[in-house]
Amino acid sequence: MAETVREAVIIGGNRIPFARAHGAYAKASNQDMLTSALNGLVARYGLQGQQLGAVSGGAVLKHSKNFNLVRESVLGTPLDPKTPAYDVQMACATGTEAIGSLANKIKLGQIDSGIGGGVDSISDAPIVVTDELRGILMEANRAKTLGARLKALAQIRPGHLAPQAPGTGEPRTGLSMGEHMAITAHQWGITREEQDELAAASHRNLSATYEQGFFDDLVTPFKGISKDNNMRGDSTVEKLAKLSPVFGKDLGEEATMTAANSTPLTDGASAVLLGSEEWADAHDLPKLANFVDYEQGAVDFVDGAEGLLMAPTYAAARMLTRNNLSFEDFEYFEIHEAFASTVLAQMKAWESAEFCRDKLGLDAPLGSIDRSKLNVTGSSLATGHPFAATGGRIVATLAKLLHGKPGKLGFISVCAAGGQGITAIIEGR
Amino acid sequence: MTEPRRIPLPELGSLYRKAALDAAKSKLSTTGSLKALPQRPVLAEHPGITEEQAEAYRQLVHGEVFDGVHRASLPSVLVHIAGFPVQMALMSQREFPLPLLGMVHLSNHVHHHHPVTAGQPLQILARAENLAPHRRGTQVDIVLEISAAGQLLYSSTSVYLGRGSYLFDKPDAAAPREDFTPPVKTALWTLGAEAGRDYAAVSGDYNPIHLTGLTAKALGQKRAIVHGMYSAARMLEGREPEGAGHQWSIQFAAPVALPGKVAFAAEQVEEKVTRFTGWNPRRAKPHFTGELILP
Numbered sequence: 001m002a003e004t005v006r007e008a009v010i011i012g013g014n015r016i017p018f019a020r021a022h023g024a025y026a027k028a029s030n031q032d033m034l035t036s037a038l039n040g041l042v043a044r045y046g047l048q049g050q051q052l053g054a055v056s057g058g059a060v061l062k063h064s065k066n067f068n069l070v071r072e073s074v075l076g077t078p079l080d081p082k083t084p085a086y087d088v089q090m091a092c093a094t095g096t097e098a099i100g101s102l103a104n105k106i107k108l109g110q111i112d113s114g115i116g117g118g119v120d121s122i123s124d125a126p127i128v129v130t131d132e133l134r135g136i137l138m139e140a141n142r143a144k145t146l147g148a149r150l151k152a153l154a155q156i157r158p159g160h161l162a163p164q165a166p167g168t169g170e171p172r173t174g175l176s177m178g179e180h181m182a183i184t185a186h187q188w189g190i191t192r193e194e195q196d197e198l199a200a201a202s203h204r205n206l207s208a209t210y211e212q213g214f215f216d217d218l219v220t221p222f223k224g225i226s227k228d229n230n231m232r233g234d235s236t237v238e239k240l241a242k243l244s245p246v247f248g249k250d251l252g253e254e255a256t257m258t259a260a261n262s263t264p265l266t267d268g269a270s271a272v273l274l275g276s277e278e279w280a281d282a283h284d285l286p287k288l289a290n291f292v293d294y295e296q297g298a299v300d301f302v303d304g305a306e307g308l309l310m311a312p313t314y315a316a317a318r319m320l321t322r323n324n325l326s327f328e329d330f331e332y333f334e335i336h337e338a339f340a341s342t343v344l345a346q347m348k349a350w351e352s353a354e355f356c357r358d359k360l361g362l363d364a365p366l367g368s369i370d371r372s373k374l375n376v377t378g379s380s381l382a383t384g385h386p387f388a389a390t391g392g393r394i395v396a397t398l399a400k401l402l403h404g405k406p407g408k409l410g411f412i413s414v415c416a417a418g419g420q421g422i423t424a425i426i427e428g429r
Numbered sequence: 430m431t432e433p434r435r436i437p438l439p440e441l442g443s444l445y446r447k448a449a450l451d452a453a454k455s456k457l458s459t460t461g462s463l464k465a466l467p468q469r470p471v472l473a474e475h476p477g478i479t480e481e482q483a484e485a486y487r488q489l490v491h492g493e494v495f496d497g498v499h500r501a502s503l504p505s506v507l508v509h510i511a512g513f514p515v516q517m518a519l520m521s522q523r524e525f526p527l528p529l530l531g532m533v534h535l536s537n538h539v540h541h542h543h544p545v546t547a548g549q550p551l552q553i554l555a556r557a558e559n560l561a562p563h564r565r566g567t568q569v570d571i572v573l574e575i576s577a578a579g580q581l582l583y584s585s586t587s588v589y590l591g592r593g594s595y596l597f598d599k600p601d602a603a604a605p606r607e608d609f610t611p612p613v614k615t616a617l618w619t620l621g622a623e624a625g626r627d628y629a630a631v632s633g634d635y636n637p638i639h640l641t642g643l644t645a646k647a648l649g650q651k652r653a654i655v656h657g658m659y660s661a662a663r664m665l666e667g668r669e670p671e672g673a674g675h676q677w678s679i680q681f682a683a684p685v686a687l688p689g690k691v692a693f694a695a696e697q698v699e700e701k702v703t704r705f706t707g708w709n710p711r712r713a714k715p716h717f718t719g720e721l722i723l724p
Contacts, residue, residue, distance in 0.1 A: 131488075159623065171491075173616040183613055250611075250692070250710050303695040303703075304615040 008103035008291045009280050010426065013396020014041040015270035016222035017229065018384040021122035024225045025267040030059045030066060033222070033269035034119040035076040037392075040220035041115060041271045042077055045285055051080035053111025056098040057118045057271070058088045060387035060417075063126040069119075091417035092338065094118045095391025096294065099272050100424060103291035112279040116395075117271035118388025124267075125165060133160040170417065172302050177309070177417060178339065182248025182257050184307030185341035188348050195261040195340035196240040199381045202337060206378025207233030214377060218396055230264055230384040247339075261340035266384030270392025272399075287429055289399040289410070294424035295319035301419035306359075309342045311421030312413040313349045317360040319423050327367050331408040331428070332401055334394045335369075337380040338415050346413060377401065390414065395426065402428030433472035433554055439518040441633045447521055448529040464596050466569065467524045470556035473515045477548045478503055485631045486510075490666045495547070502544035502671045506662040508583045509539070510632040512553045512573040516587070519555040520571065526560065527567060527591030531638070531648050534657040535568060535588040536680040543582045544673045545575070552576045562597035566590050582673075609715050611708050612694040618663060618707075620655055622688045628659040654684035657717070660691070664705045664719050668695075674724030679705075682715040691716055 016037050019025045025033065034057065042048060057070045066072070071085040090097040099116030106114065129137070133156060140152035169176050175183075185195075209215065210227055219226070245255035247262065273285075280287050297315030299306035312335075320326065327333075327350070335343045349355045350366040357363070377397055380390060391414060398410040405428035412424040483495045486507045493500055521529050545551070552575070559570040568590045575583040625639030637644035638654060645653040661679045669675060685691055685707075692710035697703050705719035 174619055175614070175617045179617065187613070250614075250713070302615070303697070304613060 005107035006109065007277055008106040008274055009277055009287045009429075010289045010291055010395060010399040011273040011275055011280055011285045012041070012045060012288060013218055013270065013272040013392060013399065014044055015219055015389065015393055015396070016040070016268055017219055017225045017227050018266045018268035018386055018389070018393075019223075019225060019229050020384060021265040021267055023123075024223050024229060025121065026123040028121065028223060028267065029124050030062065030069060030119045030121050030269075031073050031076070033121065033267065034059075034069065034073040034117070034271075036220070036222050037117060037119070037269035037271045038073055038077045038079070038115065041273055042079060044217065045273055046283075047273075048078040049080055050083075052083045052113045052115060053105065054102060055079070055083055055085040055115045056088055056102050057116060058094040058098060058388050059119050059121075060089065060091055060094060061120055061122070061125045062089075089388075090296075090422070091420060092336070092385070092387045092390060093296070093414045093416035093420060093422040094388035095270060096395070096412065096414045096422045096424060097296070097391070099274065099291065099391060099395050100294035100422065102274055103294075106274055106276050113273070113275040115271050115273050117269065117392040118390075119269035120386035120388050121267045122265040127163045127165050130160050130162060130164055136160065170308065176247070178247035178257060178262055180301070180308035181339045181341055182251065182255065183304070184310060184345050185256060185339070186248060186251055186254060187307070188345045190256065190341045190344045190348070192241070192256040193237070194344055195256055196237045196258075198337070198340040198343060199240055199261040200235045200237050202375060202378045202381040203232045203235035204378075205376055206231050206382035209377040214400070218400060228383040230266060231378075231382050235260070257339060257341060261381065263338055263380045263385040266386045268384065268386035268389045270389040270396065272392045272395050286403070288403040289429055290427045291395075292409070292425040292427050293319060293323055294422055295322075297421045297423070299419045306419070307345065308417075308419050309338055309415035309421070310345065310349065311419055312415055312423050313346050313355075314360060315421055315423040316350070316411075316413060317356070317362055317366065319425065320366065321362075323425060325409070325425070327369055327411070329409055330411045331373065331405060332376060332398060332410040333369050333374045334379065334398050334410065334412045335375060336385075336390055336394065336414040337375065338385065340381060342415055343375075391422075395424070398426055402426060404428065431469045433470040433556075436471050436473050436515070436518055438473045438475055439514040441514050441517060442635060444514070444517045444521050444529075445635060445637070451521070451528060451530075464526060464560075466526065466557040466560050467519070467522055470554050471515055471519045472552065472554045473518070475511050475551040475553050477550050478507060478511050478545070480547045482631070483507065483547050486662075489627055489631050490662050492666050500671065501546050502669070502673055503546060504662065504669055505539050505541045505583065505665060505677065506658050508541070508545045508575060509573070509585060509658060510634070511551060512555065512575050512583075512585075513632065513634060515553040516555040516571050516573055519557060520589075525557070526596060527569060527589075527594050531592060533590040533592050534681055535590050536678065537585060537587045537658070537661065538676070538678045539583070539585040540676045541583050541669070541673045543580065544671065545577070545582050549577050551582075560596065562595075562600045563590055564600050566592045566594045567596045609708070609713065611692065611713050612696060612706055614692040614694050614710070616693040616695075617710065618691040618693055620685065620687055620689050620691065622653070624655050624659065624687050625653050628656045632656070632658070650684065650686070652686040654686055657681050657684075660685065660707055660717050661719065664693070664695075664707070664717075665721065668703065668721055670723055672724075675722060677719065677721040679717055679719040681717050683709075685716050
């Protein structure tokens with residue numbers, strides 16, 4: 001094995017605008033959206049007919065017929081059909097994991113190029129039959145005689161026929177992600193005002209960034225929309241203050257989480273092109289940033305020992321220690337806004353000497369994050385959050401922000417269901 | 430101790446039919462209430478909990494797989510289910526002083542001494558003790574002792590209330606209820622209208638109070654209520670040690686009406702002690718409290 005690994009370079013990204021669920025993309029499937037995001041990337045970087053090392057991605061809500069979602073999407077693009085593709089799934093960290101693992105393959109010299117990304121559709125979510133009905137149908141399927149088959153089918157009761165839509169509840173606690181976050185936010189004393197401020201800033205930043213034309217080479221229109229349609233550029237703290245809480249309502253007066261400081265359910269897709277330096281140079285492609293490192297984390301949330309969405313705090317501590325870095329070394333911070341309170345709770349935890357010592361095992365707190373460096377182009381509260389597509393949005397955006405700033409670092413934090421999360425470091429060039 | 434009366438393993442359906450008949454009869458004659466408990470325990474041989482039952486139970490509580498390698502020890506509540514018909518037979522004897530139907534489960538204390546596995550033949554002994562006054566009637570302890578080949582594996586004391594059956598002088602007004610402040614919830618149980626029927630299908634306990642709104646109304650509940658032991662099952666799932674030796678208890682405050690939601694908290698209060706609370710998330714009223722002590 002080589003003692004040093006080579007750089008994995010982020011060349012560029014593409015996504016379709018994110019759309020609120022049951023709206024503009026109501027009739028688009030995951031495969032439709034991912035194929036479109038890939039097509040945009042192929043067109044932008046002239047990848048037609050090229051055989052890439054791998055395409056990796058996934059969707060959190062996936063139909064069983066989409067067992068090979070990414071491969072099927074690739075076959076629908078002008079990429080060389082000899083390009084291998086595979087699905088990954090790590091809840092909301094799916095896209096980041098897909099990109100991170102591709103970067104590792106590039107660093108190790110296993111592949112020279114790859115596309116990582118993800119897609120999700122709430123509008124075309126897989127509706128399934130009840131466990132009871134599936135059991136009966138499978139029993140009928142296994143039956144060898146008509147009589148046995150009819151006997152099996154005769155067990156079907158009206159109650160078995162209700163369709164089952166996927167929920168956002170954690171299987172082991174029955175609590176929705178918002179309810180989990182409400183508990184964590186309350187424990188950390190996150191106020192309504194600071195959540196609303198973060199939400200308003202997210203919309204303001206995203207809107208300003210669109211106006212600057214920053215997303216012109218990151219977003220390709222789809223189904224008649226060209227901007228994330230959840231964005232409210234005129235959003236103000238005063239307007240947001242009028243909304244009633246939707247999560248943690250059993251906290252009464254102390255409930256703080258509203259529809260505006262929580263991400264809406266969204267449809268969308270994203271993709272990021274990575275390659276080795278040699279591959280990028282050989283194809284005359286830009287080199288925006290290096291994908292330096294990433295770290296997965298998971299916490300024991302089931303009985304409330306840790307908050308569901310706090311895993312990135314642990315991943316960050318390990319990742320920064322390993323790279324001998326502190327928050328002062330970073331130019332930009334991209335902390336996925338699953339909820340405004342998620343970002344605020346993570347930041348409070350990193351500021352807490354007690355938490356950093358007792359939970360993260362650090363001698364000193366990681367410290368505070370300069371708000372002027374946080375989610376400067378807006379984040380999920382404004383763009384929306386099609387679960388698996390968020391990683392690709394963040395990596396491409398941050399890489400472009402760091403382009404032309406050689407050596408400057410960007411920090412990424414993405415929380416995920418199941419008490420998991422990912423943090424990552426990218427470096428401008 | 431009095432020699433137990435040996436009985437064949439009872440069938441719960443017929444016991445409930447008899448209970449309903451007895452209830453109807455007692456409407457006709459209000460006299461003749463017995464004030465003493467039957468002295469003789471009852472004893473029955475159980476052929477063993479089947480793998481199918483264990484699988485049905487696991488699906489009910491969404492538990493981890495019984496693969497016979499990493500998980501073979503059956504959950505306490507499933508062992509209780511095996512013993513329940515014997516307890517019912519004891520309580521439906523003519524000499525039992527409290528009417529079976531409408532009996533309210535107040536609490537359960539369990540010591541699960543050793544593992545019980547599928548297919549293991551069991552001896553189930555049930556006896557009644559401590560008939561005592563309660564402000565809403567008369568309470569009684571039902572003790573279950575479950576053994577295999579002479580070794581005691583499981584013992585439990587279930588306290589039941591015969592509501593409105595005053596076999597003693599009515600005690601003075603109860604101590605005022607303590608204020609209930611819910612702990613931080615760690616889970617939310619969403620129970621459908623079918624939760625009682627589903628537990629009945631697994632446990633065989635088709636007490637009509639758990640089945641439908643109509644049958645529950647007949648027994649004085651506004652809506653069907655979930656079995657108390659269902660809450661115990663959910664509370665304990667995934668927490669019982671494979672080698673057993675643990676103790677647990679549950680005290681029921683107010684029944685869970687169906688359909689409904691139960692906010693739940695599991696708090697580790699000491700290294701080997703977990704405290705549980707279940708409550709109504711809308712009204713912040715407790716449904717139950719419980720405790721698990723690991724060996």
